[in-house]
Amino acid sequence: LSFRNIKIILEYDGTHFCGWQIQKKGISIQGLLQETLKRITGEKLHVIASGRTDAGVHAFAQVAHFKTSSHLSLEKLKSALNALLPPTVVVKKIEETSPDFHAQLDATRKLYAYLILNDSTPSAFIHRYSWQIARPLDWDAIHRALELFVGRHDFKSFQSAGTPVKSTVREIYWVGIQRLSETPLSLHSLVLRSPSPSTGEGWGEGGLYALLLEANGFLKQMVRNIVGTVVQVGQGRLKVSDVKKILEIKDRRKAGPTAPAKGLFLVKVEY
Amino acid sequence: LSFRNIKIILEYDGTHFCGWQIQKKGISIQGLLQETLKRITGEKLHVIASGRTDAGVHAFAQVAHFKTSSHLSLEKLKSALNALLPPTVVVKKIEETSPDFHAQLDATRKLYAYLILNDSTPSAFIHRYSWQIARPLDWDAIHRALELFVGRHDFKSFQSAGTPVKSTVREIYWVGIQRLSETPLSLHSLVLRSPSPSTGEGWGEGGLYALLLEANGFLKQMVRNIVGTVVQVGQGRLKVSDVKKILEIKDRRKAGPTAPAKGLFLVKVEY
Numbered sequence: 001l002s003f004r005n006i007k008i009i010l011e012y013d014g015t016h017f018c019g020w021q022i023q024k025k026g027i028s029i030q031g032l033l034q035e036t037l038k039r040i041t042g043e044k045l046h047v048i049a050s051g052r053t054d055a056g057v058h059a060f061a062q063v064a065h066f067k068t069s070s071h072l073s074l075e076k077l078k079s080a081l082n083a084l085l086p087p088t089v090v091v092k093k094i095e096e097t098s099p100d101f102h103a104q105l106d107a108t109r110k111l112y113a114y115l116i117l118n119d120s121t122p123s124a125f126i127h128r129y130s131w132q133i134a135r136p137l138d139w140d141a142i143h144r145a146l147e148l149f150v151g152r153h154d155f156k157s158f159q160s161a162g163t164p165v166k167s168t169v170r171e172i173y174w175v176g177i178q179r180l181s182e183t184p185l186s187l188h189s190l191v192l193r194s195p196s197p198s199t200g201e202g203w204g205e206g207g208l209y210a211l212l213l214e215a216n217g218f219l220k221q222m223v224r225n226i227v228g229t230v231v232q233v234g235q236g237r238l239k240v241s242d243v244k245k246i247l248e249i250k251d252r253r254k255a256g257p258t259a260p261a262k263g264l265f266l267v268k269v270e271y
Numbered sequence: 272l273s274f275r276n277i278k279i280i281l282e283y284d285g286t287h288f289c290g291w292q293i294q295k296k297g298i299s300i301q302g303l304l305q306e307t308l309k310r311i312t313g314e315k316l317h318v319i320a321s322g323r324t325d326a327g328v329h330a331f332a333q334v335a336h337f338k339t340s341s342h343l344s345l346e347k348l349k350s351a352l353n354a355l356l357p358p359t360v361v362v363k364k365i366e367e368t369s370p371d372f373h374a375q376l377d378a379t380r381k382l383y384a385y386l387i388l389n390d391s392t393p394s395a396f397i398h399r400y401s402w403q404i405a406r407p408l409d410w411d412a413i414h415r416a417l418e419l420f421v422g423r424h425d426f427k428s429f430q431s432a433g434t435p436v437k438s439t440v441r442e443i444y445w446v447g448i449q450r451l452s453e454t455p456l457s458l459h460s461l462v463l464r465s466p467s468p469s470t471g472e473g474w475g476e477g478g479l480y481a482l483l484l485e486a487n488g489f490l491k492q493m494v495r496n497i498v499g500t501v502v503q504v505g506q507g508r509l510k511v512s513d514v515k516k517i518l519e520i521k522d523r524r525k526a527g528p529t530a531p532a533k534g535l536f537l538v539k540v541e542y
Contacts, residue, residue, distance in 0.1 A: 011395040058396075078392075087398040121349075124282040125329075125400075127358040 003067045005101055006077070009093040010049075010062040015128050015262065016088065019055040020062070026055070029089055033064070033081075040080045041070040050107045050269040054221065056261030058129065061092070063269045065103040101271075109173065109270035112223045114211040115263045116231070123208075130208065131227075131263040137234035139177065139209065145233040145243045146175045146211065149226060156250040158226050159219035160258060168250075170222070172215040180208040212267075221258050229256035274338040276372055277348070280364040281320075281333040286399050286533065287359065290326040291333070297326070300360055304335070304352075311351045312341040321378045321540040325492065327532030329400065332363070334540045336374040372542075380444065380541035383494045385482040386534045387502070394479075401479065402498075402534040408505035410448065410480065416504040416514045417446045417482065420497060427521040429497050430490035431529060439521075441493070443486040451479040483538075492529050500527035 010029070018026025022034075033047045049064040070077070078094040085091070115130035117123055118137050123130075152171040159168055211230070213223055229246065232238040238246075238256065246254045281300070289297025293305075304318045320335040341348070349365040356362070386401035388394055389408050394401075420443050427439040482501070484494055500517065503509040509517075509527065517525045 013395045082393055087393060088395050090393045090395045092392055121363055122353055122358060122361045124284045124359050124361045129396075 007097040011090045013088040014058045020052045057264045059266040111214045111268040113265045114227045142234040145230040157255045160221035163220045174214040176212040178210045224259040227259035232256040278368040282361045284359040285329045291323045307355045328535045330537040382485045382539040384536045385498045387480045413505040416501040428526045431492035434491045445485040447483040449481045495530040498530035503527040
């Protein structure tokens with residue numbers, strides 16, 4: 001019996017899922033994929049992702065692999081998956097990879113983005129994909145706090161309980177903040193590519209911001225714990241220098257709260 | 272008793288609503304607003320929009336008005352509405368307007384956009400807001416067909432049954448097609464503002480297109496009937512010259528099918 005090792009790139013809207021991994025309660029992306037692959041191939045397959053994403057977290061390009069003895073062409077396999085999966089889970093790309101490729105163990109670099117809508121007026125289209133904070137944040141202070149995380153650190157203060165790991169040391173290669181001057185799913189920015197017309201008022205004084213973090217790996221809820229902490233800096237509740245102390249003290253209780261899952265996106269995985 | 276006439280600009284994600292207008296079944300945006308205003312002001316108010324939007328149709332800037340004797344400040348009224356409405360309906364702006372302003376009767380110009388994802392691979396984020404057509408469309412032919420609608424015409428062939436009107440003559444001022452080279456709710460376009468990175472493959476060969484139509488008014492489902500017809504031109508099922516004939520023949524049965532509601536956005540209303 002010969003097996004093919006299949007690598008897939010997945011996009012998903014995590015809003016209504018219990019996360020990547022199969023749980024006792026709720027619908028998981030892994031579970032959905034395995035059930036759908038069983039319908040297509042008749043095989044009980046195990047699908048392994050680059051890492052778990054929590055309930056409510058989204059992905060633009062999660063990477064996963066599975067081994068199958070099915071002879072279906074890659075094109076047909078992709079079409080069948082996309083036809084049978086719900087519209088919120090999409091196989092963007094599929095390819096046959098080397099027999100020893102492992103989506104989790106071989107990952108060398110991951111990029112996450114966290115979206116914050118810093119505006120007193122909510123957005124009907126972005127609320128599923130961002131954390132709305134009504135009062136103006138000090139984005140300069142947030143940027144300075146975020147930059148303290150770059151480098152090789154013990155991130156124990158930013159690890160949520162629940163998944164034991166051998167080491168809490170990770171290396172963050174790069175962080176960034178980008179302001180999206182207008183609400184994205186607004187035709188003014190997307191389609192018309194023009195400033196708001198005279199009558200299309202009300203896009204607010206604030207804006208949509210993306211916090212970007214790239215590392216060799218992340219601990220459980222590490223991005224959301226970092227975001228929750230730097231937001232406290234932006235609110236004046238913590239000083240930039242406090243963040244340095246929290247990182248050094250290696251105690252989760254000293255850091256800020258965990259930011260909501262819905263603002264988080266897995267953007268890229270490198271091998 | 273003195274009444275204030277309040278004008279509001281509304282953004283809504285129409286996915287789970289039965290449309291603007293109160294219906295026997297389903298939740299309407301008008302009904303939600305009136306119930307919420309009753310909770311806030313204690314008054315049974317009538318909220319009038321620039322026009323009805325159908326079930327599933329979205330709005331970036333629907334305009335509506337209502338008269339109230341409440342003394343609540345505009346700022347508090349807006350905050351209370353946004354706190355009590357579901358996150359898919361947002362009051363973007365609120366202002367007091369002249370006592371005789373009428374959101375429906377005074378509207379002089381409306382802009383609609385219709386999004387088509389012309390790609391064999393679906394999108395987990397855009398599926399709620401676009402009509403996915405897998406096979407490549409002839410966009411040049413679609414553009415030529417769409418331009419035939421500009422001007423003052425009897426649009427009877429593009430009016431769905433159900434809402435009798437005095438005249439089926441309307442004037443389309445402007446049409447346009449814009450290609451959004453990348454899927455919008457992808458961080459590659461929104462956040463990173465860069466081409467897809469080497470590992471972030473799979474955004475497809477196709478793209479997201481917006482069809483834009485601006486007119487002094489639209490008949491029932493007129494935009495969706497025009498889109499359904501020009502798409503048939505893009506599929507080679509109709510010729511560009513057929514569209515001219517369909518417009519002249521004034522018979523709904525000759526035009527193409529009604530495009531799905533979920534791709535349609537009310538973008539702007541002018542007065």
